[in-house]
Amino acid sequence: MSSRPLxxxxxxxxxxxxxxxxxxxEPMIWLTGGGLAVALCMIIxxxxxxxxxxxxxxxxxxxxxxxxxxxxxxxxxxTRAESFRSNDEKVRVLQRKLVRTxxxxxxxxxxxxxxxxxxxxxxxPEWALVIERTAWGRFYGxxxxxxxxxxxxxxxxxxAWEMFNKHHRAVSERREKIRExxxxxxxxxxxxxxxxxxxxxxxxxxxxxxxPAWQAEHAKFLxxxxxxxxxxxxxxxxxxxxxxxxSRYVLNLKTAQGKAVAMPLSDIVRAYPANQLSFIGKxxxxxxxxxxxxxxxxxxxxxxxxxxxxxxxxxxMTLLMSLAVVPFGVMAALYLREYAKPGLIVSAVRIxxxxxxxxxxxxxxxxxxxxxxxxxxxxxxxLFYASSLPNPTFGKGGILWASLTLALLxxxxxxxxTEEALSAVPNSxxxxxxxxxxxxxxxxxxxxxxxxxxxxxxGMILAMARGAGEVAPLMLVGAVKLAPELPxxxxxxxxxxxxxxxxxxxHIYDLGFQSQNSEAAKPMVFTTTLLxxxxxxxxxxxxxxxxxxxxxxxxxxxx
Amino acid sequence: xxxxxxVKKKSNRLAEIAAxxxxxxETHDVLKSEEPxxxxxxxxxxxxAKQALFDINMIIPKGKVTALVGPSGCxxxxxxxxxxxxxxxxxxxxxxxxMKLNGEPVYAPAVDVIELRKRMGMVFQxxxxxxxxxxxxxxxSLRIDGERNKSVLDEVCERxxxxxxxxxxxxDRLNESALGMSGGQQQRLCIARAIAAEPEVxxxxxxxxxxxxxxxxKIEDLIADLRGDYTIVIVTHNMQQAARxxxxxxxxxxxxxxxxxxxxxIFQNPHLQETQDYVxxxxx
Numbered sequence: 001m002s003s004r005p006l007x008x009x010x011x012x013x014x015x016x017x018x019x020x021x022x023x024x025x026e027p028m029i030w031l032t033g034g035g036l037a038v039a040l041c042m043i044i045x046x047x048x049x050x051x052x053x054x055x056x057x058x059x060x061x062x063x064x065x066x067x068x069x070x071x072x073x074x075x076x077x078x079t080r081a082e083s084f085r086s087n088d089e090k091v092r093v094l095q096r097k098l099v100r101t102x103x104x105x106x107x108x109x110x111x112x113x114x115x116x117x118x119x120x121x122x123x124x125p126e127w128a129l130v131i132e133r134t135a136w137g138r139f140y141g142x143x144x145x146x147x148x149x150x151x152x153x154x155x156x157x158x159x160a161w162e163m164f165n166k167h168h169r170a171v172s173e174r175r176e177k178i179r180e181x182x183x184x185x186x187x188x189x190x191x192x193x194x195x196x197x198x199x200x201x202x203x204x205x206x207x208x209x210x211x212p213a214w215q216a217e218h219a220k221f222l223x224x225x226x227x228x229x230x231x232x233x234x235x236x237x238x239x240x241x242x243x244x245x246x247s248r249y250v251l252n253l254k255t256a257q258g259k260a261v262a263m264p265l266s267d268i269v270r271a272y273p274a275n276q277l278s279f280i281g282k283x284x285x286x287x288x289x290x291x292x293x294x295x296x297x298x299x300x301x302x303x304x305x306x307x308x309x310x311x312x313x314x315x316x317m318t319l320l321m322s323l324a325v326v327p328f329g330v331m332a333a334l335y336l337r338e339y340a341k342p343g344l345i346v347s348a349v350r351i352x353x354x355x356x357x358x359x360x361x362x363x364x365x366x367x368x369x370x371x372x373x374x375x376x377x378x379x380x381x382x383l384f385y386a387s388s389l390p391n392p393t394f395g396k397g398g399i400l401w402a403s404l405t406l407a408l409l410x411x412x413x414x415x416x417x418t419e420e421a422l423s424a425v426p427n428s429x430x431x432x433x434x435x436x437x438x439x440x441x442x443x444x445x446x447x448x449x450x451x452x453x454x455x456x457x458x459g460m461i462l463a464m465a466r467g468a469g470e471v472a473p474l475m476l477v478g479a480v481k482l483a484p485e486l487p488x489x490x491x492x493x494x495x496x497x498x499x500x501x502x503x504x505x506x507h508i509y510d511l512g513f514q515s516q517n518s519e520a521a522k523p524m525v526f527t528t529t530l531l532x533x534x535x536x537x538x539x540x541x542x543x544x545x546x547x548x549x550x551x552x553x554x555x556x557x558x559x
Numbered sequence: 560x561x562x563x564x565x566v567k568k569k570s571n572r573l574a575e576i577a578a579x580x581x582x583x584x585e586t587h588d589v590l591k592s593e594e595p596x597x598x599x600x601x602x603x604x605x606x607x608a609k610q611a612l613f614d615i616n617m618i619i620p621k622g623k624v625t626a627l628v629g630p631s632g633c634x635x636x637x638x639x640x641x642x643x644x645x646x647x648x649x650x651x652x653x654x655x656x657x658m659k660l661n662g663e664p665v666y667a668p669a670v671d672v673i674e675l676r677k678r679m680g681m682v683f684q685x686x687x688x689x690x691x692x693x694x695x696x697x698x699x700s701l702r703i704d705g706e707r708n709k710s711v712l713d714e715v716c717e718r719x720x721x722x723x724x725x726x727x728x729x730x731d732r733l734n735e736s737a738l739g740m741s742g743g744q745q746q747r748l749c750i751a752r753a754i755a756a757e758p759e760v761x762x763x764x765x766x767x768x769x770x771x772x773x774x775x776x777k778i779e780d781l782i783a784d785l786r787g788d789y790t791i792v793i794v795t796h797n798m799q800q801a802a803r804x805x806x807x808x809x810x811x812x813x814x815x816x817x818x819x820x821x822x823x824x825i826f827q828n829p830h831l832q833e834t835q836d837y838v839x840x841x842x843x
Contacts, residue, residue: 341650428687431645435762436700436752437677446703451690553690553736 421455
């Protein structure tokens with residue numbers, strides 16, 4: 001023992017350095033650090049791509065006018081530029097631009113490719129007007145005049161533009177009023193008639209068609225029908241009146257190719273002279289578009305307008321899912337960790353749960369459709385909603401079934417996280433409780449669960465992130481392209497769990513791959529993705545704050 | 560376990576015990592005159608195939624402090640944890656033999672373990688306050704009994720905290736989390752929690768091993784104060800501590816109770832050479 005250290009020190013140095021590289025762990029630091037760096041780069045790159053594209057989409061671009069050597073004139077926003085290989089032998093690689101020319105009803109296309117070497121002249125006309133419409137996509141043209149009830153009240157661009165600004169707000173309000181009447185008022189009237197019909201049908205199913213009860217109900221139904229028809233006629237009249245008023249205002253336009261177009265003001269959602277706008281003007285357009293995007297309803301097959309129903313549907317579905325998945329996951333994990341005797345069966349169950357997380361989500365969708373919609377939903381319909389059959393109430397995709405399907409999908413995440421949290425509760429605490437005379441359940445309720453709560457919240461956060469981003473199963477169990485009504489509204493019973501809903505993830509898929517005008521929808525894909533990520537981030541932030549509060553309360557053990 | 564450093568004087572007993580033999584306990588006669596609170600007779604315990612306690616026979620005298628000493632792994636903690644049946648929680652534990660608390664059997668099939676544990680308080684090696692306020696910690700055993708009367712709870716809380724000599728430090732922060740206190744305070748809080756239900760016996764499993772010397776001093780003073788009111792069984796690694804706080808000392812080795820007698824005799828003039836060797840630090 002005593003002389004050995006001395007011997008060691010006279011060993012040649014070279015021998016030590018042979019092992020020192022790996023012994024010191026230097027390469028491993030670089031390897032692990034490099035791994036982290038690659039992962040971070042990819043994630044940050046993806047987020048940056050989405051952020052930059054998403055944030056820029058709604059910024060108004062200038063509108064140049066191109067004159068080609070072939071003599072054609074195009075006007076529109078440049079959306080993309082790229083190089084391409086030409087057939088010409090002399091010039092191999094050329095530049096070309098994708099110009100959004102709009103005016104679909106005239107030209108038959110939304111976008112045009114223009115090669116740079118074909119361009120003879122490029123100008124920025126002062127009065128190039130960008131018009132977002134309720135249908136047919138964008139319109140690019142010059143204001144020529146303004147007609148009010150058949151009388152021309154302006155004939156210069158300036159005067160026409162002034163008239164437009166003067167009248168557009170009132171016309172838009174009337175258009176909104178018409179829409180409100182068409183969707184909500186008429187819907188309410190229809191619902192009244194439908195309720196009466198269902199009552200009649202219920203009586204018919206119960207007492208038969210010859211009973212006096214049916215006669216009474218039938219009389220009531222006829223009365224309702226009469227009242228409803230009258231109300232319906234008044235509404236129609238009101239709508240016709242508003243339409244007639246709106247049709248008096250017409251903006252006269254001319255396209256870049258010189259074709260005159262008379263555009264009713266009620267078709268115009270937003271218009272601006274793109275090349276005249278100052279920075280503040282552009283910012284105004286930008287925020288007005290964000291406002292519409294966040295709070296409005298979609299139009300033009302979802303490629304324009306807002307995504308509010310989708311935001312709402314996503315949030316409600318995620319919350320419903322958390323509400324379903326957390327109690328079940330926690331109960332399952334509690335049994336596995338606290339009650340079940342460790343052994344082969346428990347290990348097998350645990351492995352199965354972990355494997356469940358690897359089942360493709362579409363399989364859960366198929367299961368949800370078959371089990372929730374067609375089996376449970378159909379049974380509920382037969383028991384409680386027999387009068388409205390063959391129209392399904394719960395026997396089809398809806399927000400409740402979608403939430404439950406996603407709850408099944410995310411159940412393994414919650415179970416695994418909860419089990420980890422439970423096993424991290426020090427045994428000394430359990431023993432302390434037992435030593436005080438606590439029973440098993442008292443110990444779990446008062447000591448183990450509060451202490452494990454932050455970990456359980458982690459599971460919930462992971463489940464929420466997974467569930468909110470899931471699309472495939474939703475397509476089968478209730479997410480739709482356009483839902484006429486929100487799943488929560490002011491009509492009793494307020495939460496309509498059977499309604500189908502819109503979802504941001506599905507919306508992204510729909511925009512990017514199902515849209516007719518996919519080139520125009522593409523930028524919106526980024527914006528919507530950005531929104532979905534922000535939304536998930538906010539939901540998570542909420543849960544993380546809740547968790548850190550719990551953690552401060554229960555886990556800050558200091559010894 | 561082998562003896563690391565064979566004693567210089569020949570000590571055949573320890574070697575024979577290591578080889579699997581069992582000797583009758585050397586119990587001093589003084590103990591026969593004490594009134595027993597707990598009687599242990601022919602008690603054996605094994606974890607699966609490994610036997611941890613061999614034929615333990617002893618009495619714990621009422622109102623006195625009894626220290627269990629011995630080298631690591633000798634079974635003193637196991638014996639202590641058998642008294643309130645915390646060992647039952649491990650599914651592999653097998654037990655035979657008898658234990659009686661105030662004449663009532665501890666290990667009978669009809670015994671309600673939860674009721675039994677309420678008659679005993681336990682303090683663990685590491686302070687283990689629950690993740691709740693100081694107040695809730697102290698009255699935990701009353702809470703789980705469903706006691707709702709605020710004045711009773713307040714009174715018990717104050718009495719227990721005073722009993723554990725921590726009232727002055729905590730009276731202004733009863734509603735703060737117990738997890739923010741220092742280690743020594745936490746341990747005294749755990750003692751307050753253990754005595755809140757007025758147990759018949761207080762079991763302490765190395766209560767000072769995770770504490771600094773000042774906190775250890777406070778706990779030892781507290782044990783001295785509690786002596787008489789409570790019967791205390793304390794497991795300790797610290798010989799001086801055993802000598803300072805206990806009335807009786809039991810020396811254990813490899814699951815056997817070797818010698819059991821008044822602390823002063825065990826430390827100054829034990830009957831067996833092995834005990835002498837251990838308490839003077841020759842092995843262990």
